[in-house]
Amino acid sequence: MTYARIAGIGSYLPEKVLSNADLEEMMDTSDEWIRERTGIKRRHIAADDETTASIALNAAQRAMEMAGVTADELDLIVVGTCTPDKVIPAAACIVQRRLGSVGCPAVDINAACSGFIYGLDYANRYLRTGGGKTALVIGAETLSRITNWDDRTTAVLFGDGAGAAVLQASDKPGILATHIHSNGEYEDLLQTRNGVSLGFDASCTPGAYIEMNGNAVFKRAVATFDSMARETVADLDGHLEDIDWFIPHQANMRIITAAAKKLGMPMERVIATVDEHANTSAASIPLAMDLAVREGRIKRGDKILMAAFGAGFTWGSAMLEF
Numbered sequence: 001m002t003y004a005r006i007a008g009i010g011s012y013l014p015e016k017v018l019s020n021a022d023l024e025e026m027m028d029t030s031d032e033w034i035r036e037r038t039g040i041k042r043r044h045i046a047a048d049d050e051t052t053a054s055i056a057l058n059a060a061q062r063a064m065e066m067a068g069v070t071a072d073e074l075d076l077i078v079v080g081t082c083t084p085d086k087v088i089p090a091a092a093c094i095v096q097r098r099l100g101s102v103g104c105p106a107v108d109i110n111a112a113c114s115g116f117i118y119g120l121d122y123a124n125r126y127l128r129t130g131g132g133k134t135a136l137v138i139g140a141e142t143l144s145r146i147t148n149w150d151d152r153t154t155a156v157l158f159g160d161g162a163g164a165a166v167l168q169a170s171d172k173p174g175i176l177a178t179h180i181h182s183n184g185e186y187e188d189l190l191q192t193r194n195g196v197s198l199g200f201d202a203s204c205t206p207g208a209y210i211e212m213n214g215n216a217v218f219k220r221a222v223a224t225f226d227s228m229a230r231e232t233v234a235d236l237d238g239h240l241e242d243i244d245w246f247i248p249h250q251a252n253m254r255i256i257t258a259a260a261k262k263l264g265m266p267m268e269r270v271i272a273t274v275d276e277h278a279n280t281s282a283a284s285i286p287l288a289m290d291l292a293v294r295e296g297r298i299k300r301g302d303k304i305l306m307a308a309f310g311a312g313f314t315w316g317s318a319m320l321e322f
């Protein structure tokens with residue numbers, strides 16, 4: 001049996017840090033409100049000369065270094081992002097060029113915050129069915145570029161960052177199951193009002209920024225985390241106790257805690273980085289995993305359940321052995 005196994009993981013955070021205290025200077029908010037409602041303390045913001053592709057490249061290079069893989073060995077590059085550098089070409093193609101990889105398919109997936117899980121699902125199917133031996137899956141976002149800094153209800157929530165995983169075909173267990181879903185009925189709850197075909201203004205009018213009904217998104221997110229985690233574990237005839245680590249999408253500490261509680265998952269087995277990174281959309285799960293791996297918390301052989309939820313709504317989970 002062929003598995004897609006994570007051979008290396010990497011991440012990158014822009015140097016500039018925006019703390020809650022910094023936001024207090026910019027808008028009518030407080031460190032106390034942000035911490036209490038979201039658990040977020042600070043977020044990283046891309047420098048003017050950084051883009052989604054450039055931070056994705058940094059994360060990819062770290063993952064490839066850990067995996068011992070060179071650019072000419074890549075058979076697939078997928079970037080989960082809703083903030084690509086340009087409409088065309090895909091951020092994945094820009095990363096491919098800068099890595100010096102030629103010829104393999106390179107494509108972006110816009111599944112908002114579920115983009116990395118969608119990418120894992122794609123790469124898993126690709127490697128398992130003999131499409132190639134090595135895939136690079138990245139989640140990278142520069143959400144600061146579509147954040148309305150005059151809207152305190154959303155501006156405090158988001159950050160920039162990138163995470164990447166190198167997957168290799170292996171006879172040792174890797175990804176055990178993935179499930180991805182979406183329901184476009186919820187389009188209006190979390191969106192940018194304008195876009196390319198709907199009308200795009202390069203000066204970034206408010207229509208280009210993220211808008212959200214926070215309460216409604218919160219409720220859906222908690223219920224969905226619970227149902228998708230159970231779906232994945234049941235598919236494997238397993239039990240939640242078999243999982244060593246739960247890595248949820250890092251949107252809000254209250255959503256993470258509520259989801260863990262519903263699942264009966266003790267917080268010691270939950271990887272949470274939202275305090276340091278805020279919501280980095282598709283980047284949040286690989287960023288959190290990379291940190292936990294490099295800190296020595298997640299070890300080879302550990303069973304990991306990942307679950308994401310985002311605009312669309314999209315949602316998805318992956319169960320894997322590291």
Ligand code: COA
Nearest residue numbers: 029030033037113152153156214215217218251252309310
């Ligand atoms: N600073 C201070 N006050 C703020 C604020 C801020 N940054 N943002 C909102 N408020 C105010 C509101 O204006 C409101 O004031 P009012 O009662 O006088 O009208 C009050 O705080 C409560 O707002 P509410 O929206 O009910 O707060 P909440 O407890 O629902 O928390 C979120 C708001 C956004 C933190 C929460 O709804 C949330 O996390 N939702 C999910 C968001 C998310 O993760 N989305 C991405 C999913 S991928």
